Amino acid sequence: MSPMMTIAKREFRSYFDSPLAYVVICLTFLLLGLAVFWVGGFWKVDRASVHLLFQYMPVALAMLIVPVVTMRSMAEEKRSGTLEMLITLPVKDSDVILGKYFGALGLVLILVLATALYPLAMFWAPWNLGPLDMGPVFSGYVGLVLFSCTAVAIGLLISSLTDSQAVAFFITFFVLVVLWFIGSAAEHVDKEWLANALMYVSFQSRLDGFSRGLIDTRDVIFFLSAMVLALVMAFRALERRRWV
Amino acid sequence: MTSDVMISASGLTKQFGSNRALDNVTFDVTRGEVVGFLGPNGAGKSTTMRVLTCFLAPTAGTATVHGFDVFEDPLAVRRSLGYLPQRAPLYSDMSVQEYLLFAAQVRGMDESTFKSRLSKVIEVCGLAQTLTKQIAHLSHGYRQRVGLGQALIHDPPILILDEPTSDLDPNEKAEVLRYIKDIGENRTILLSTHNLAEVEDSCARAIIVSKGRVVADGALDEIRSTTGRVRYVVAVDEKVAEGSHKPPSARELQGALDALKGVRGSKELPTDEKAHRFELSGAQDSDLRAELYRLMVQKGWTLLELRRDAQSLDAVFRELTRGDEELDRGRPVIDDDEDDDDSAENSDDKE
Ligand SMILES: Nc1ncnc2c1ncn2[C@@H]1O[C@H](COP(=O)(O)OP(=O)(O)OP(=O)(O)O)[C@@H](O)[C@H]1O
Ligand SMILES: [Mg+2]
Numbered sequence: 143m144s145p146m147m148t149i150a151k152r153e154f155r156s157y158f159d160s161p162l163a164y165v166v167i168c169l170t171f172l173l174l175g176l177a178v179f180w181v182g183g184f185w186k187v188d189r190a191s192v193h194l195l196f197q198y199m200p201v202a203l204a205m206l207i208v209p210v211v212t213m214r215s216m217a218e219e220k221r222s223g224t225l226e227m228l229i230t231l232p233v234k235d236s237d238v239i240l241g242k243y244f245g246a247l248g249l250v251l252i253l254v255l256a257t258a259l260y261p262l263a264m265f266w267a268p269w270n271l272g273p274l275d276m277g278p279v280f281s282g283y284v285g286l287v288l289f290s291c292t293a294v295a296i297g298l299l300i301s302s303l304t305d306s307q308a309v310a311f312f313i314t315f316f317v318l319v320v321l322w323f324i325g326s327a328a329e330h331v332d333k334e335w336l337a338n339a340l341m342y343v344s345f346q347s348r349l350d351g352f353s354r355g356l357i358d359t360r361d362v363i364f365f366l367s368a369m370v371l372a373l374v375m376a377f378r379a380l381e382r383r384r385w386v
Numbered sequence: 387m388t389s390d391v392m393i394s395a396s397g398l399t400k401q402f403g404s405n406r407a408l409d410n411v412t413f414d415v416t417r418g419e420v421v422g423f424l425g426p427n428g429a430g431k432s433t434t435m436r437v438l439t440c441f442l443a444p445t446a447g448t449a450t451v452h453g454f455d456v457f458e459d460p461l462a463v464r465r466s467l468g469y470l471p472q473r474a475p476l477y478s479d480m481s482v483q484e485y486l487l488f489a490a491q492v493r494g495m496d497e498s499t500f501k502s503r504l505s506k507v508i509e510v511c512g513l514a515q516t517l518t519k520q521i522a523h524l525s526h527g528y529r530q531r532v533g534l535g536q537a538l539i540h541d542p543p544i545l546i547l548d549e550p551t552s553d554l555d556p557n558e559k560a561e562v563l564r565y566i567k568d569i570g571e572n573r574t575i576l577l578s579t580h581n582l583a584e585v586e587d588s589c590a591r592a593i594i595v596s597k598g599r600v601v602a603d604g605a606l607d608e609i610r611s612t613t614g615r616v617r618y619v620v621a622v623d624e625k626v627a628e629g630s631h632k633p634p635s636a637r638e639l640q641g642a643l644d645a646l647k648g649v650r651g652s653k654e655l656p657t658d659e660k661a662h663r664f665e666l667s668g669a670q671d672s673d674l675r676a677e678l679y680r681l682m683v684q685k686g687w688t689l690l691e692l693r694r695d696a697q698s699l700d701a702v703f704r705e706l707t708r709g710d711e712e713l714d715r716g717r718p719v720i721d722d723d724e725d726d727d728d729s730a731e732n733s734d735d736k737e
Contacts, residue, residue, distance in 0.1 A: 230464055
């Protein structure tokens with residue numbers, strides 16, 4: 143096993159050594175269930191409820207899951223000094239960043255994919271609402287996975303800029319929420335170039351197509367490049383430590 | 387550079403903002419050496435070790451470990467090292483065995499090697515009963531043992547240990563020092579400590595740093611003699627003298643001692659009612675014992691004790707790092723040769 147995978151595995155397992163992972167998983171399912179079935183109407187579950195799922199899940203990711211999962215990645219290592227132990231093992235700085243990244247991403251993706259239980263329950267068993275058009279569901283999940291990859295990278299970057307978990311949590315929360323809702327602000331600005339720019343970086347407008355069954359390469363590239371950018375910056379932040 | 391130089395630091399300087407933590411630190415450590423790295427708090431020991439383990443980059447200067455440059459080949463440097471950082475920071479959510487396995491896996495060790503190394507590490511570090519415990523629940527000393535185990539797991543040719551024994555109980559301390567001495571035969575070990583007795587036990591050589599500078603580097607005997615003085619302790623009976631001679635008063639004795647050639651200073655030591663005791667210091671390469679004996683015979687005094695020893699490492703350490711000490715206490719730095727009162731006394735019971 144490569145050093146990176148060893149780090150990723152340790153990172154992933156460590157989530158389950160604390161109640162944190164369980165709390166986040168339960169809370170997500172509870173809130174998401176409430177949102178989908180209550181807002182959508184429990185007895186009126188239909189195709190619209192799947193759409194609701196794709197509307198609320200990214201918000202849950204941005205406001206709860208990703209900030210909680212990534213807040214300690216690097217911040218806690220720095221605060222407790224374990225970073226010194228980790229970095230002085232024969233690992234590259236990039237192994238550390240990617241290991242941490244995949245460890246956190248693993249947990250988030252499991253959560254994302256587990257939400258597929260909702261549409262499965264509705265259209266297969268026990269509700270059996272009949273055949274579902276799998277296209278939008280599939281593309282919706284592609285969008286969610288891409289969004290998770292980017293959001294986790296951003297969370298990791300922020301965690302590597304501070305040594306306080308709480309600070310990392312709030313800044314990640316803030317940044318992701320702003321990037322999510324910034325598209326709605328576009329309606330209220332009159333300068334067209336500004337509105338376009340806001341729409342361009344808005345995660346919400348980027349994800350919109352996916353949930354309607356459209357996988358646009360431009361959106362895919364947008365998410366992937368944002369992810370790479372955040373990872374490279376996190377790597378630089380770790381490297382800079384040596385030069386304090 | 388010969389292939390036997392395992393650690394080489396040259397001109398290392400590290401600047402933290404306006405604070406110069408290291409100032410032109412230069413030294414070499416060769417294969418088979420166990421070197422004690424000494425210095426007061428904040429002298430720069432940990433900083434030097436962090437540079438050598440590629441955790442920090444120096445502001446100026448270079449270092450090589452096992453022939454690899456810390457800038458150019460940090461991975462090769464770390465592969466040949468076992469490092470125990472100060473206070474042994476460990477993942478508290480893992481069990482001891484998981485942690486050691488993690489360290490071994492990151493180093494790419496295969497399972498059978500790990501098993502055989504693990505049993506050795508368990509024996510040396512005394513971890514048999516704690517293997518399945520979670521690190522968060524360990525006492526401080528046990529954490530340090532795990533940290534040490536982690537540094538030894540791959541049996542590295544070079545060990546850099548930052549205060550490896552600071553929290554250990556005397557039994558484990560002795561075991562660890564014995565092991566260090568054992569493996570030190572064909573490995574290279576740099577260990578920092580505040581315990582000078584430990585250095586005398588396990589190291590043949592010491593490097594003393596103070597305020598980021600190397601102030602002494604050499605074999606222990608050499609370092610002991612760096613202050614260039616030898617200490618004598620003389621005790622003379624204050625009641626009984628030979629034949630018609632009168633026993634000396636303290637002043638008389640001190641006068642006679644000071645008058646001897648080669649005596650640089652004398653100081654009365656506390657004693658019982660029976661004897662006057664004085665401590666003398668003399669030049670490094672002289673021997674005053676014969677002179678002292680003749681003086682006693684000539685005056686007919688009764689010599690009860692005569693001892694000569696090099697200055698203790700303790701005293702040398704204190705002398706070399708006095709600047710630090712004075713600054714810490716907020717006193718002006720005075721260049722004065724005549725103190726070390728208590729350290730001189732401590733060393734009385736040594737030899
Ligand atoms: N990360 C850092 N940022 C700023 N200054 C630092 C940093 N690390 C160390 N220093 C400073 O560098 C100097 C040397 O510190 P270092 O930790 O190397 O001392 P030390 O010899 O290990 O002391 P001790 O015996 O207390 O462990 C100190 O003045 C310290 O304040
Ligand atoms: Mg230190």
